[in-house]
Amino acid sequence: MRKNIIAGNWKMNMDYTTGIGLFSEIVNMVNDEVMGDQQVIVCPPYIHLNGMAQLAKSQNNISVGAQNCHQADKGAYTGEISAEMIQSVGVKYVILGHSERRQYFNESNTLLAEKVNSALKNNLKPIFCIGETLDQRNSNSHFEIIKNQLQEALYHLLETEFQNIILAYEPVWAIGTGLTATPDQAQEVHAFIRKEIEEKFGQSAAENVSILYGGSCNPTNASELFAKADIDGGLIGGASLKSRDFLDIIKAFNRG
């Protein structure tokens, strides 16, 4: 059965010392307070990955993820970091397709398909983000947009490859805005995504894929969102930078 997952996306925040300190605090708090079997994944900027992966080594339920990777293994790509390099420091996950990467760095579904391939080849599990803008929702094209994102970036995979994918539904209008999708709005899209996955990859793939919700998720709204049948956890931005808030979101998972 699918896993319950809470992932923190630190985005471009935290200098090295503060970040390692925050992660140590999170590890201690998870060990002290969390009883369920939910998986916690923290995705810091690249510079923290090595140090945090060392701290996470002995932890069963806490892992580290990157926020991006380049599609090639190596080469003359000044400033870039590959999936091969990321996995070499003991990291297990990578966020791909975040709307900020799509918007500010022009990442297309076609490019993302290549990044997904590179991540899988290097044993990194992608946390693959999909979601619509406000205009797309207002024009009622959100289902079509999401279907297209799935088709173009993931539908070339074999079912055995798809088993390593975690999905995250992040409506762009809810990211960092304080506007959360209502639990019913999120559930409607999550159920749609699961049905699409079932059509493409079969029932077992659909039942086993974790679909996280992201967008202004906080300790107050988390439990209502996570109580929905097709919402298997959260991808948390702002609230993952405060250990108390992040822990309260992790603990909001009452199906664990």
Ligand code: 13P
């Ligand atoms: P916020 O939780 O800050 O809205 O960010 C969500 C997000 O983009 C996680 O990837």
